[in-house]
Ligand SMILES: Nc1nc2c(ncn2[C@@H]2O[C@H](COP(=O)(O)OP(=O)(O)OP(=O)(O)O)[C@@H](O)[C@H]2O)c(=O)[nH]1
């Protein structure tokens with residue numbers, strides 16, 4: 286995994302400027318060889334002609350930046366080449382960089398991985414950098430920025446320090462039983478309970494963090510022909526789902542990504558609920574039920590010109606917003622709070638407003654940063670289990686060991702302790718050039 290790395294850091298394809306990123310011990314020599322000039326001053330942009338060191342052929346004119354380590358993103362010597370964009374230019378430059386002594390093309394996330402290994406930031410901040418690159422809504426950007434700034438790591442390090450301190454007290458009591466410090470476990474009980482409550486609250490918030498990252502799911506359900514696909518299309522203002530007067534048109538669940546008031550939402554159109562007429566429709570309805578069961582919110586449609594069907598009525602719970610559809614054909618039903626017509630557009634703004642309010646209620650900032658990944662949730666769960674085990678045992682030695690397990694669980698989230706086995710999985714999701 287050693288040596289020097291290069292990668293195209295900007296999006297590939299047609300563009301005004303392409304940015305190449307280089308990192309490693311061979312960077313200074315490479316820049317001198319490419320420019321046939323002395324290195325530019327640290328972090329000062331210099332306009333240079335780039336030439337193939339082997340053939341002296343002119344490659345491009347570029348803005349060259351040299352950022353000596355350790356005060357660089359990765360902690361190693363780094364350089365950036367801002368060249369002209371476009372596929373052919375990129376091909377030519379990439380080929381020359383690949384032939385530079387000591388260089389190879391970086392794997393996805395490899396720059397960030399080196400930065401992490403060089404102590405530039407903790408693992409949660411590294412994950413946040415990937416989230417930032419993927420952020421599509423304002424809520425995702427805000428959450429990623431807070432996490433990249435170290436908000437999560439600070440929280441976990443603080444808890445971990447408190448656990449380590451408790452354990453030190455316990456170890457001292459075990460080591461020096463003659464000292465009159467009372468029952469060490471009784472003295473610890475309060476502090477443990479407080480810690481457990483704080484971490485428990487944070488864990489409860491993990492769904493929010495993961496929903497902001499991945500998108501909150503809203504399933505549209507209803508009888509065949511209730512107008513579900515028409516509603517999905519109206520929301521995204523595109524014709525992505527087939528609409529037809531034939532009952533049982535939609536079979537597969539169809540997903541569309543939306544930005545509702547700055548929050549990420551995945552809207553899911555589903556098969557109409559009824560007694561299926563064939564195996565394919567039955568599978569579609571089973572999928573519809575599964576998606577509705579796992580969705581964060583449900584929009585239940587009842588067409589104004591049809592009776593309320595028992596299948597849809599049975600699926601209504603506190604996640605549901607009940608809506609009368611096709612209100613241009615009839616009146617608001619007594620069960621519904623809202624009425625829409627995708628034909629006339631009536632009620633669409635009110636529905637969007639109601640959904641946005643529910644989404645904001647579920648996803649809005651609560652002050653403290655939430656965990657954002659299943660990995661965090663698992664480690665926090667393990668931490669709490671160990672804290673509980675520690676509080677439950679009458680044996681100080683066992684209690685101390687459980688505290689070690691609890692502290693290690695937190696340490697793994699920020700990458701403070703042995704995490705070699707997780708690194709591949711974590712950095713694999715990054716973009717090339719990050
Ligand atoms: N008058 C009127 N017709 C509508 C409205 N919304 C949908 N329709 C019509 O109702 C029929 C069914 O619409 P779809 O959107 O396909 O209904 P669906 O719920 O997806 O139906 P399935 O996929 O079969 O479960 C189509 O002919 C639509 O043009 C509306 O607001 N008013």
Ligand SMILES: [Mg+2]
Pocket residue numbers: 513514515526527528534535554555556557
């Ligand atoms: Mg449909």
